[in-house]
Amino acid sequence: MTTYENFKFEVDGDGIALVTWDMPNRSMNVLSQSSMADMASIIEKIMGDDAIKGAVLTSSKDAFCAGADLSMMGGQAGGSGSGSQEDRVKAMYEGNLKFNMLLRGLETCGKPVAAAINGTALGGGLEVTLACHYRVVSNKPKTQIGLPEAKVGLLPGGGGTQRLPRLIGAQAALPLILQGTALTPEKAVQSGICHELVEPGEEVAAAKAWLKEGLAQPKIKLGKKGPEVYAIAVQPWDREGYRVPGGDPHSKGGGQVFTIGNATLHKQMHGNFPAQKFIMSCVYEGLQVPIEAGLRIETRYFTKLLMDPRSKAMIRSLFLSMQELGKGARRPSGVPAFQVKKLGILGAGMMGAGIAYVSAQAGMEVVLLDTDRANAEKGKAWSEKLLQKALERGKTTQEKADKLLGLIKPTTNYDDLKGADLVIEAVFESRDIKAEVTKKAEPMLAEGGIYGSNTSTLPITGLAEASAKPENFIGIHFFSPVDKMQLVEIIMGKKTSDETLAKALDYVKQIRKTPIVVNDSRGFYTSRCFGTYVGEGIAMLGEGVPPAMIENVGKMTGMPMAPLALSDEVALDLAWKVREQTKKDLGDKYVSGPADVLLEKMVVELGRAGKKAGKGFYDYPSDGKKKLWPGLSDLVGKSQDPDDLDVQELKNRFLYIQALEAARCFEEGVVTDVRDADVGAILGWGFAPWSGGPLSLIDMVGTAAFVEQCDKLARKYGPRFTPNKLLRDMASKGETFYGRFAPDKEKAAA
């Protein structure tokens, strides 16, 4: 019997080969270089061995296959390697095409192959099964069937863009590929992706039964002169008279799918994400030609995508870095694992209530304390509301919901905090109030317990002065709404110990969120950088850029919200107050920005404080959509002709001002790890995800080009665009952030 590193291979008495994917030392099968090499020899074996009549492909793991090895893809992306650019592109194209043609060989070898999908089949895993002639899937509720490549900026490059639309039609296939939606086994059968749904454990038997029945039937001639093959070993698209379900792209129905699909994508993505557009092209072009040509088209786009620096940046930040941070890349080693069993929360407002929910969800006992009994109860009621919604959507059970609610204890009594492993303070942003509650709560901590503040703006070192043990005091900054926002910003005060940091990170891991670690400074990292985006929008308003243009261009950069609308949401009076406080604190050092004057006018003179006031940069009619306040142009007193404005420059201003601030934070030591900076930006304030984050953006533009552009902007719009010393230094040396400050992966892996 032949042996393979990643597969078990056995042939039964009926001549049916059972190929079991079983990668050593891994909990999941992935498409790696070595598993693809094995697969190539197995396919050759099936094709060449006359004793083999057909084959069943399954997996020994809980999942079938999770898809491609993304670290491998991340390495390939961006086209690193030796040789000329053309040689590297060619090598990548040919390498990728080889796998595609391998699967094409499998589906045309004349022998029937069935996939026995015993668990999750995603990405390349599903693509392999799509090249099989029959798919049996076991009915495990947690099984996911889908092509999620687009979520990390890739496209299914193993025939997925060709076979799925040929199987179920472009209209049904496109949303699944473009959004990366995963289906349950039941839905996968209903949509026609899989053929048969069976109970777990029965998938191989069902696949064999299908094979035996088909093998018993007489062979048919493929085409007029073609070879004799088993009828069940012919894919639908290789049969005579095959037509794409729903029509090809130039049929009446097909044309609609693409015309509307293109426009919808354009509207949503503003052309920032190359993968989705390429997916549309693969399907559009591929459905008009025979499948071999379609597979070549797919490989051409796949190669082009891998060569796009955006893909590399997205894979790195959205997948690899996020995973590393989630697994504790920034945790100081040598501190024993810490577990929060009891958590105290001070302040049952929106943040406190949200923290209570996510913590109880992780099984912690939560004491939710407020000065007012009714407030504390209201904070708990928030969890009830979220659970009610989850129940309605079938995401939880009554039993689980009751258990979770039972873990949250609303109180006004500090004694109830006794024995807490962690207390998180989420009271009003006032130094005095924070100092008072710190003094009251700290003595209640368990031995070895730590104290966290959820402040979003006040420096931690100052707040820690109220603490008896400032080494145990740390910033744990959540984002709103807590149950939805994945990021937690951990802030080190001057005296915070590494042990406390490790404990805080262990807590974040318990609640399954992604942490970044930053050092103490005004606004820390996220609030500080985020403010520049909004500030730039207000500055443009002051220059007479038409308000709608500011808003639309802001969204076109890939930011989730337009700057003026965002200002209204956050509240203009709050922004104004923060600026006033900063002015007071900094005294002569405060550099006034162009946004200050407008903000003061809006808040102080006009009382347009934002959305909560019903008027801000927008009007909020009770009976309709918000509209930009028509008085804005009079307020500014000047208006530029939109036809004279350079949209690209406006876009650059929005992105560069944020990236510049991130680079300054890096130089000042506010952030010290490039992954923290990029992941924190994307998860924290929604920084244009296509760029991979602000530092990835600078790397992509090229440090020297970025510095040059910023100098140009500084001459036109003021010193806020002047590049910092670090950037100039990097530019002169031709360095990148991910080159000069490459994170210590070995430490991360440890």
Add this chain to the structure above:
Amino acid sequence: MKAIRDRNGLDTSKVDDVVLGCVDPVGEQGGDIARIAVLNADYAETTAGVQVNRFCASGLEATNMAAAKVMTGEADMAIGGGVESMSRVGMGASGGSWSTDPQIAFKSYFTPQGIGADLICTKYGFTRADVDAYAVESQVRAKNAWDKGYFSKSVIPVKDINGLTILDHDEHMRPDATMQSLAALQPSFASLGELAFDGVALDRYPEVEEITHVHHAGNSSGIVDGASAVLVGNLETGKAMGLKPRARIRAMASIGSEPCIMLTGPADVSRKALKKAGMNPEDIDLYELNEAFAAVVLRMMQSLDIPHDKMNVNGGAIAMGHPLGATGGMILGTVLDELERRDLSTALITLCVGAGMGTATIIERV
């Protein structure tokens, strides 16, 4: 083509080529309809035929090409014009990749024309009342022209095989249309816009907060059938055949314009043609701009400062319809009739064109 022959006692063997515009040249009107028309009209078999496509300006483009053939000496005499049977071959029947192929749809910011027309209104400040008022005036002018017989020379009745008249007038007119009756019509492109295309247009025109949808069936061109033909020749051949020239072509031009808003080409191409002719906008006695949508005409009048009493004086496609490939030749003929009736000299004929273009011709009576 038969009418041209019969009115002029034309020896068709002297017609070198027939250039016909057709926008959806498939099905019945596919396969070089110009040559088929030559054969069907019993022209000399030496007369060639070619079909061209510049979307809505095809008929005018065909006339310009026929003229160019004469100017270069390729032809002594040629016919330009066009044909579209929109009742039998549906709009868009010839397909294409413009909206469906992601590679081109994205870079051209593809949006349907109606949304481009609505965008013109939002960007350049025309209201629903403005476009409706323009539409009502088009109906009034068309009715007046029909009632007074201004189109008697340009309308050729459709007859059956027995010589019985099937149709001898424009069926599309709604002379009873009023501001009130138009106000009752729902905008046609609001739902398509909301679905996705407004978003695409705003990416190209970010200065617009939202597109106000104002166009509907009552202030846009009608979907109709039609055909047109214009005989063009050089002086020598005309003299030899005893033909009396009515007008000469002073300038011709085509231009590309921004494809997302799509319909602003007429002003651009008019400037280009005027420059070629050494003329200013005020030197033109009558303007004829295809009424694809009311906004198209309002924008050109705004841009070139053209008074409404010089523009589309006998109504246009809002009242009488726009048989895509035919219109250019039709409005060249009707405006020449009107120049003669008013005893004026110059006219500029132009149309907005899909994918962002414009085509124009300046004629002068001789």
